[in-house]
Amino acid sequence: xxxxxxxxxxxxxxxxxxxxxxxxxxxxxxxxxxxxxxxxxxxxxxxxxxxxxxxxxxxxxxxxxxxxxxxxxxxxxxxxxxxxxxxxxxxxxxxxxxxxxxxxxxxxxxxxxxxxxxxxxxxxxxxxxxxxxxxxxxxxxxxxxxxxxxxxxxxxxxxxxxxxxxxxxxxxxxx
Amino acid sequence: xxxxxxxxxxxxxxxxxxxxxxxxxxxxxxxxxxxxxxxxxxxxxxxxxxxxxxxxxxxxxxxxxxxxxxxxxxxxxxxxxxxxxxxxxxxxxxxxxxxxxxxxxxxxxxxxxxxxxxxxxxxxxxxxxxxxxxxxxxxxxxxxxxxxxxxxxxxxxxxxxxxxxxxxxxxxxxx
DNA sequence: TTCTAACCGTAGGAACCCTACGTTTCGAGG
DNA sequence: CCTCGAAACGTAGGGTTCCTACGGTTAGAA
Numbered sequence: 001x002x003x004x005x006x007x008x009x010x011x012x013x014x015x016x017x018x019x020x021x022x023x024x025x026x027x028x029x030x031x032x033x034x035x036x037x038x039x040x041x042x043x044x045x046x047x048x049x050x051x052x053x054x055x056x057x058x059x060x061x062x063x064x065x066x067x068x069x070x071x072x073x074x075x076x077x078x079x080x081x082x083x084x085x086x087x088x089x090x091x092x093x094x095x096x097x098x099x100x101x102x103x104x105x106x107x108x109x110x111x112x113x114x115x116x117x118x119x120x121x122x123x124x125x126x127x128x129x130x131x132x133x134x135x136x137x138x139x140x141x142x143x144x145x146x147x148x149x150x151x152x153x154x155x156x157x158x159x160x161x162x163x164x165x166x167x168x169x170x171x172x173x174x175x
Numbered sequence: 176x177x178x179x180x181x182x183x184x185x186x187x188x189x190x191x192x193x194x195x196x197x198x199x200x201x202x203x204x205x206x207x208x209x210x211x212x213x214x215x216x217x218x219x220x221x222x223x224x225x226x227x228x229x230x231x232x233x234x235x236x237x238x239x240x241x242x243x244x245x246x247x248x249x250x251x252x253x254x255x256x257x258x259x260x261x262x263x264x265x266x267x268x269x270x271x272x273x274x275x276x277x278x279x280x281x282x283x284x285x286x287x288x289x290x291x292x293x294x295x296x297x298x299x300x301x302x303x304x305x306x307x308x309x310x311x312x313x314x315x316x317x318x319x320x321x322x323x324x325x326x327x328x329x330x331x332x333x334x335x336x337x338x339x340x341x342x343x344x345x346x347x348x349x350x
Numbered sequence: 351t352t353c354t355a356a357c358c359g360t361a362g363g364a365a366c367c368c369t370a371c372g373t374t375t376c377g378a379g380g
Numbered sequence: 381c382c383t384c385g386a387a388a389c390g391t392a393g394g395g396t397t398c399c400t401a402c403g404g405t406t407a408g409a410a
Contacts, residue, residue, distance in 0.1 A: 003386095003388065005387095005389085006376095006387080009388085030367075030368095039389080040390045041366095042368090042370095043388080045367090045368065045369080046388075050368095101324035102324075103269075103323065103326065103327055105327065105328055139334070139337060142322075142324055142338055143341065145321045145323075146316075146317030146319075146321065148320075149276035149277075150278065151278065152280065153280055159313070159314070162314060166314070177357095179408090181356080181407095204396080205398075205399095214358080214359085215360075216359090216397095217360085218358060220398090220399065221358085225399095226398095
């Protein structure tokens with residue numbers, strides 16, 4: 001159990017981070033987040049050793065939510081539902097793009113969590129014959145990276161749905 | 176006609192940039208490129224007011240190459256060939272990812288050039304019935320953004336081909 | 351050879367990242 | 381209620397990169 005002041009500072013940092021990431025994007029200065037939270041930059045680094053850790057912690061709950069895959073329904077239906085949720089996720093959490101799609105070879109934990117979820121869905125679809133068996137979770141995530149490149153205007157939802165639909169189409173066997 | 180020394184410096188900068196982008200990636204310090212070229216950082220900024228301009232100029236020739244689309248063959252065949260070239264493009268010019276897929280609403284010229292090429296291909300495929308008519312060039316480019324998120328190891332070519340194949344499959348009508 | 355517009359480098363401010371180090375404070379145990 | 385040490389804190393500063401202001405230098409036309 002950490003000290004009470006440490007816990008409070010951590011919470012304040014996460015709150016500021018969520019706000020700043022939403023307003024200024026993923027590249028906002030960490031010193032700005034620290035200032036908003038009323039703590040020094042050193043405290044931020046003590047709690048979150050690098051930017052990635054702060055981003056991951058900020059969205060930890062949402063990532064866990066997205067990692068849960070209901071057990072009912074066919075693989076293709078599960079995928080369709082998951083994609084809907086993922087699109088909403090991408091729309092509201094633009095700062096996570098860098099984290100999920102970093103070209104580096106070492107996956108951040110958040111990426112692994114989502115890959116696991118996709119793996120469960122693909123496995124189920126493979127078993128019940130509703131999904132093709134020649135794609136893996138990383139392929140799906142790579143295709144969805146495009147969600148973070150779409151222009152940030154009113155056309156976003158339409159384009160995003162079309163992109164997700166494209167992915168779903170390409171994965172389903174029924175056709 | 177600019178002065179001879181200005182032309183030489185510009186050429187030296189482009190040569191250094193090509194080398195540095197290939198070795199160190201898109202985020203290499205501009206001062207390093209300037210030093211390699213034997214000029215000062217101010218000279219670099221005078222020729223290329225921002226990083227984007229330098230990247231675009233460095234790969235201008237290759238982008239123009241990729242913008243040329245042969246007139247023969249069906250739309251789907253043209254698309255297949257173009258995708259092969261684009262994959263090779265992505266493999267050798269990783270620094271261009273940021274430029275082609277910047278989320279901002281204002282397209283850099285290089286992006287527009289490729290969108291035009293894709294548009295010609297899609298239009299042809301729509302005319303001859305080999306390509307679906309409900310996708311636009313920006314959709315295709317968004318799907319291909321995933322190429323820049325793949326891990327930089329030996330599995331790259333395989334994953335890249337699979338991704339491009341997925342895009343092609345999803346666009347062709349013959350099935 | 352002269353002269354000026356174009357080009358160049360030096361120098362430095364500003365923003366950000368990250369760490370070393372001395373100080374303060376919480377809260378468990380007496 | 382006090383003591384006291386571990387844990388947490390902030391200040392300060394070095395390093396890097398971006399970008400610009402300004403005065404010196406040079407190419408090349410007349």
